[in-house]
Amino acid sequence: MPARLGTPSHTSSGTTAGIPRHRAEGRARLTARTVVRPTGRTSTLRRMTTAGGLALAAVASTAALSVGTAQPAEAYPAHWTSAQRAQYERDIEIRNYEVLKAARNLEGVKYRYGGTTVQSGFDCSGYVGYVYKKVGKTLPRTSSQMAQSVGRISTKSARTGDLVFFWSGGRVYHVAIYAGSGYVWHAPGTGERVKREKIWTSSVTFGRV
Template sequence: MTAQVHVPSLFSRAGTVSALTLAAVGGSLVVPGTVPDAHAASAIATRAVNIAASKAGAPYHWGGTGPRSFDCSGLAVYSYKKAGKSLPRTTQQQYNASKHVSAATRRKGDLVFFHSGGYAYHVGIYAGHGRIWHAPKTGSSVRLEHIWTKQVWYGRVA
């Protein structure tokens, strides 16, 4: 018995489409006017990177969530909020809430977590080519920097 999918508004001329046939040919059902989830997430991540980049030179301030000063997790919160996605406030909470991905599958906009003893203590936003946007520490400012260690975890904002 084959499953039948009938969507009158999309397939009125084609009739009922067999989901099994659709799956067999590798097809997917995309409703006009909608954006697939992966594409939407990628667009949000790209916007978050661009927003973080626009804050280059903003001073580090512990507890800062913008728009004029930031701490590391505050920059991530601010950038993603402006891009349309909410994040928890602290680095560890952000790690816990993200979808964990490998270094091999990291993408622009993924969060990069620096850790010690199973605890994430610093976060940046992956900008590609081994670099992150981050607010490093007191006395510094938001900047683009190469990831200086392999002791990092990656998290994708869902």
């Protein structure tokens, strides 16, 4: 049953129905039997700004992670032409570059259960929602609601800026922003701060807004 609107997607300690309440607990329970092996295949987007001629580059990784589930449909309709697919990929690459930049800029903000602002701190879904709002996209409040509302994509299609959903017991307990090469930006849990960290489990799926 999905979490109610406004209810944080995980808490600071303990578990409910066997679901890890935050990243640290999920890692402790799952690391012993799961390994992430990125493929290392990457592509690079370069974007020039007019202000000062600064060159900004973002690496968009298509690393595939083994999640042990059937591969879902791609994010675009099968009937699209090659030109439509190419335009979609360009648009997503540019948009996700902005997502990744916004995610990095929040490094060091403290974790707080239920938090949705820089001043108060973030929980995992509060952080992801805040980042995506910066690029003009409004997401539901909790990680489970986000998983239900965004387009599911295969691991081979995942790129920086996409969403990563962490699963246990058939339910989502954590959400993060893909940083490429098997890493994510996220608000980990109580006592920690927003940071880039290696994905600690293969029980993940990817989503795209």
